[in-house]
Amino acid sequence: MRATDIIEKKKTGNVHTYEELKFLVDGYLNGTVEEAQMSAWLMAVCFRGLNFDETVYLTDIFIKSGDVLDFSNIEGHIADKHSTGGVGDKVTLVLIPILASLGVKCAKLSGRGLGMTGGTIDKFESIPNFNCMLSEEDFISKINTVGAAISAQTPNLVPADGKIYALRDVTSTVDNMSLIAASVVSKKIASGADVIVLDVKYGSGAFIKTLDEAKILADLMVKIGQKLGRRINAVISSMEQPLGRAVGNSLEVIEAIDFLKGKLSYDLYEITLEIAAKTLILSEVAKTFEEAKKLVDASILQGKALQKFKEIIASQGGNPEVVDNYKLLPMGEYFIQVKANKDMGYVKTLDALKVAHACKLLGAGRDKKSDKIDFGAGCTIGKKKGNKVKKGDTLITLYYNQNVLKSRIEEAANYAYGAYTFSEEKVQKERIVANMN
Secondary structure: OOHHHHHHHHHOOOOOOHHHHHHHHHHHHHOOOOHHHHHHHHHHHHHHOOOHHHHHHHHHHHHHOOEOOOOOOOOOOEEEEEEOOOOOOOHHHHHHHHHHHOOOEEEEEEOOOOEOOOOHHHHHHOOOOOOOOOOHHHHHHHHHHOOEEEEEOOOOEOHHHHHHHHHHHHOOOOOOHHHHHHHHHHHHHHOOOOEEEEEEEEOOOOOOOOHHHHHHHHHHHHHHHHHOOOEEEEEEEEOOOOOOOEEOHHHHHHHHHHHHOOOOOHHHHHHHHHHHHHHHHHOOOOOOHHHHHHHHHHHHHOOHHHHHHHHHHHHOOOOHHHHOOHHHOOOOOEEEEEEOOOOOEEEEEEOHHHHHHHHHHOOOOEOOOOOOOOOOOEEEEOOOOOOEEOOOOEEEEEEEOOOOOHHHHHHHHHHHHHOEEEEOOOOOOOOOEEOOO
16 A cells, blocks of 8 residues: 555545555654655545545544543543634633533543634633643543543644644645544544534634534534544534633633623523533433523522532642632733724624734734743723724723733734724624524
8 A cells, every 4th residue: 555546546536445544644643654645635635525434534543543531430421522713712611610510520621722812721721820731540530529620632642633733734724624523523532521512613713714614514523423432412603703701811711700600791601501501411411401501500500610610720729719819810910991982883793803813912822832821911892792882982901911012012902993893773692503404
């Protein structure tokens, strides 16, 4: 078997066997298949595609290229969720303690964010001394004792996907649906959970731009997961505007704590409830959406989710007192308020990508893994879609520290203001969760 023959086969639109894909992936991982050859095959896939069976094969090969976490000693279902990424996406921060408070064991392996804002690990690590670098033994132990654990993904998990994704990133081969699906589902299955709910986002603040594309990807990933023996479902949600009212690591932690105290942003509640309900049903804790909603609402109202969040923080070395004292979190020393210079009518759109760019200019994101992130940088949003705006109203408040250049602050303010469009007519708020059909 030769790599060139496999490339030629896909270039001419033919279908691969499992053995051919395994030869190619294993060879690239061990160095017998060259980078140029893998690049050529990836480009052929982007033009010719992979069918469903080929995509399942590739997912399975990714999973078996490294470690697979074993939770067989933990009773019951182990749940995990995955988001395809968005601006202000703090769902994990509120979802995990809610589910854990309801008896669902949660194993969350995640990453640090590249691009505009931080990832889930960055948000948790903005809590002083919170340790996301857990050993496998410690990770499993905390799931058993506390009901949930959050840890950074190890290099030994799906290493083939990691190496191939890095190549996709520099060869403009990221946006193929089969390659995306294989990458996401392989990581979730290798993470050990048997119950998986995916949050597939679309819009200006997501890498998937249209609802139709999001539906195709969600359907494909669910079918792959089911084929490989997992209880899996998906939610499709809009990322046309930021989720909630805060963007930036410690600012999102504050909003998450407020949420668990009962101060519910309508959009954050909508998506959290949808994911929680699907997880509770797959985990056999609830039979219907209505039953799941009652459980979620009671967990928040009775303070059980907030107490579980404190337990999770303490179990991973963090200071649970942040729940009652936000001053313990890193915060931007300075702020600037972006205000309306006249009566504007109603907010028609709020471009999530422009808001994210403003936050990144202030230090809330990174371009490469070695970049240092400013946990206190970011913004709080005063006006969202449908809100009425009068002269002098604060649209966005930007937070930053003294190391930020004045020119970057001014540019961030321009991006924040430019993120808005307005309408004289009243604008209705829309549901952010879309129908899968």
